[in-house]
Amino acid sequence: MSPLVETVMNAQTVNFTPEQITALFIDAAREGDTDLLTQFLDAGMAIDTPDSRGYTALIVSTYNGHMEAARLLLQRNANTEATDLKGATALSGVAFKGLTDIAKILIDHGAQVDHANFSGRTPLMFAIMFGREDMARLLLNAGANPDHRDVDGVSARDLAERQNLTGLFTERTGA
Structure with a gap:
């Protein structure tokens, strides 16, 4: 010691x-x-x-x-679900920063991909808001819900549309 x-x-x-x-x-x-x-x-x-x-x-x-x-x-x-005073988990922080390798191990250890902070924002929303396309793909492939809405009624799909990233959703589904 x-x-x-x-x-x-x-x-x-x-x-x-x-x-x-x-x-x-x-x-x-x-x-x-x-x-x-x-x-x-x-x-x-x-x-x-x-x-x-x-x-x-x-x-x-x-x-x-x-x-x-x-x-x-x-x-x-x-x-993995411990939250800070804003209701954000470790996965929220790495989604915002685009740290996909760390996100993978968090998810592998049970981190919930749709855990919303106190504003209703999920890791997927943070990934899209900050242009972290690889992170968004990882979260979508892990089952993140693109239609979850925050307290303002905005979804990850809405955010992606505003940023011309709607291809993220068709890539996942193959449509």
Whole structure:
């Protein structure tokens, strides 16, 4: 165990607040530091502990493109459906960024492709809004619903039409 983790997790020696410990854990995820993440988890850190914005280690590591950290967290049973304070999951973040390799492992570990945030937006909507065509194809092939509507009544199909990406839907169906 690293001296930092040993010090942080030993509450009798140092008076770190739970918020400070969580911040260090989330920072390790943000940096993709699998050794430090492992040490935190082995020392008893709850894997889905959120920071003040609701971000979990899985949300932060995937959003920052850290495949190995994501694999570690998923192997340790991180919740793919944990949400931040806006209701977004890890899959929402990687859909927005177009990180298809990480999206694949999230989906393989049970991430729901149609999980909507508090505005009703799904990962497919984020992929289309930000022109992430490969991500949109991946989500559609994984069963994402292009007709789900957000709180404004807009669907992924509507968004695709606005951006001249309607071919995404005919490619999938072969029509």
